[in-house]
Amino acid sequence: MNTGPAGPNEPSGAPEAASPTKWWGGLRRIGRAFDHSVRGLRAAWTHEAAFRQELLAGGLLVLLVPWVAATAWQAVALVGAVVLVLIVELLNSAIESLADAVSLEHHPLLGRAKDLGSAAVFLSLLLAGAVWLVAIVDRFLS
Numbered sequence: 231m232n233t234g235p236a237g238p239n240e241p242s243g244a245p246e247a248a249s250p251t252k253w254w255g256g257l258r259r260i261g262r263a264f265d266h267s268v269r270g271l272r273a274a275w276t277h278e279a280a281f282r283q284e285l286l287a288g289g290l291l292v293l294l295v296p297w298v299a300a301t302a303w304q305a306v307a308l309v310g311a312v313v314l315v316l317i318v319e320l321l322n323s324a325i326e327s328l329a330d331a332v333s334l335e336h337h338p339l340l341g342r343a344k345d346l347g348s349a350a351v352f353l354s355l356l357l358a359g360a361v362w363l364v365a366i367v368d369r370f371l372s
Contacts, residue, residue, distance in 0.1 A: 270320065278323045280351070281316070288312035291362065304365050311358035318354040322347035 254262065274281040291312055299305035325347040329340040 274320055274323055278319070281319050281323060284315055284319050288316060298362070298365050298369055300365075300369050304368070307361050308365055311361040315351070315354045315358050318350050322351050 275285070292309055295305050295308050299308055325343055329343050332340060
């Protein structure tokens with residue numbers, strides 16, 4: 231518990247308490263984290279066309295899992311590959327939003343950050359495609 235000059239349940243102003251939500255614990259922290267997560271998903275749906283496209287395509291793929299997956303592990307891998315793409319897209323969108331908040335003017339380092347995020351999404355899509363391709367070949371062509 232924080233017992234600094236600000237009181238037992240208030241941020242002390244120390245670097246670890248820079249965010250007003252960092253000092254809460256227990257269920258209150260979990261509830262606030264959940265609220266932040268829901269807001270982030272809503273923001274991604276509202277502002278990120280790539281996230282919407284990947285979520286819709288991934289949702290369709292997940293519907294095919296019962297017919298494609300031969301084992302429970304394959305089902306987990308197929309769904310996990312879709313979820314991984316969405317996770318990486320969310321991180322990429324966060325990088326892009328932060329870069330745009332810093333400056334809308336061209337800056338080589340901000341451009342590099344955006345390119346690196348895009349490359350991460352690309353690699354996650356390649357991995358997801360490979361996982362799905364192997365499962366399809368294993369199920370229907372072997």
